[in-house]
Amino acid sequence: xxxxxxxxxxxxxxxxxxxxxxxxxxxxxxxxxxxxxxxxxxxxxxxxxxxxxxxxxxxxxxxxxxxxxxxxxxxxxxxxxxxxxxxxxxxxxxxxxxxxxxxxxxxx
Amino acid sequence: xxxxxxxxxxxxxxxxxxxxxxxxxxxxxxxxxxxxxxxxxxxxxxxxxxxxxxxxxxxxxxxxxxxxxxxxxxxxxxxxxxxxxxxxxxxxxxxxxxxxxxxxxxxxxxxxxxxxxxxxxxxx
Numbered sequence: 105x106x107x108x109x110x111x112x113x114x115x116x117x118x119x120x121x122x123x124x125x126x127x128x129x130x131x132x133x134x135x136x137x138x139x140x141x142x143x144x145x146x147x148x149x150x151x152x153x154x155x156x157x158x159x160x161x162x163x164x165x166x167x168x169x170x171x172x173x174x175x176x177x178x179x180x181x182x183x184x185x186x187x188x189x190x191x192x193x194x195x196x197x198x199x200x201x202x203x204x205x206x207x208x209x210x211x212x
Numbered sequence: 213x214x215x216x217x218x219x220x221x222x223x224x225x226x227x228x229x230x231x232x233x234x235x236x237x238x239x240x241x242x243x244x245x246x247x248x249x250x251x252x253x254x255x256x257x258x259x260x261x262x263x264x265x266x267x268x269x270x271x272x273x274x275x276x277x278x279x280x281x282x283x284x285x286x287x288x289x290x291x292x293x294x295x296x297x298x299x300x301x302x303x304x305x306x307x308x309x310x311x312x313x314x315x316x317x318x319x320x321x322x323x324x325x326x327x328x329x330x331x332x333x334x335x336x
Contacts, residue, residue, distance in 0.1 A: 134319065135319035135320075135322075137322040137323075139257070139323075141257075146307060146326040146327060146328050146329060147249075147307070147326050149322065149324050152322050152324075153319075153322075158324065190256065190257050192257075192322065192323075194318055194319045194321065199271060199317065200271070200273060201247070201262070201321075203249075203256060203258065203259065204256070205256045
């Protein structure tokens, strides 16, 4: 089945830019969605269709997808952005929704 | 208020059964596919199952196929997950999630609303 690979952790100082990657075979040909999950809370959609933001999500959150890597970028990182982030795709070969393993974002 | 509320979790012995429920409110339930996603303690998200708006199509992860059954009652705005032959590795928080479209399959069907989850613990 299709595998999505994320780094286990990313650390960034407040005010800087965080980039969280999601690797997959030719992932650029798929639509990637991103979810944020804070401790003890349900996941929240932050990016859909590679780079679109749902209403209520700050413009600081953006996404891109090309080749074998999709990237979630968080600009001007704030303490409140500290969370786990998951990428997701629909894999038509396996007929399954697939999540990446998740990346813990730590704000230093 | 737009929300999903799961219930039915608890402690169950290996090999036994459990039925989870998810109550939806604040949106037109039968306009959307619905899904179950689980998360073992300290682990990542795993899609478990999905059902189309009219129950005409379902999908299951390989890890639960043949043991779990998803269903919905549009008249009651409710989603269910019947879990049989439970194993220790099924221990997880189970989240109910709303799909963006009517069907389970396809990239357009990302999950735009999640419940807070219910914990299932499988242990003797």
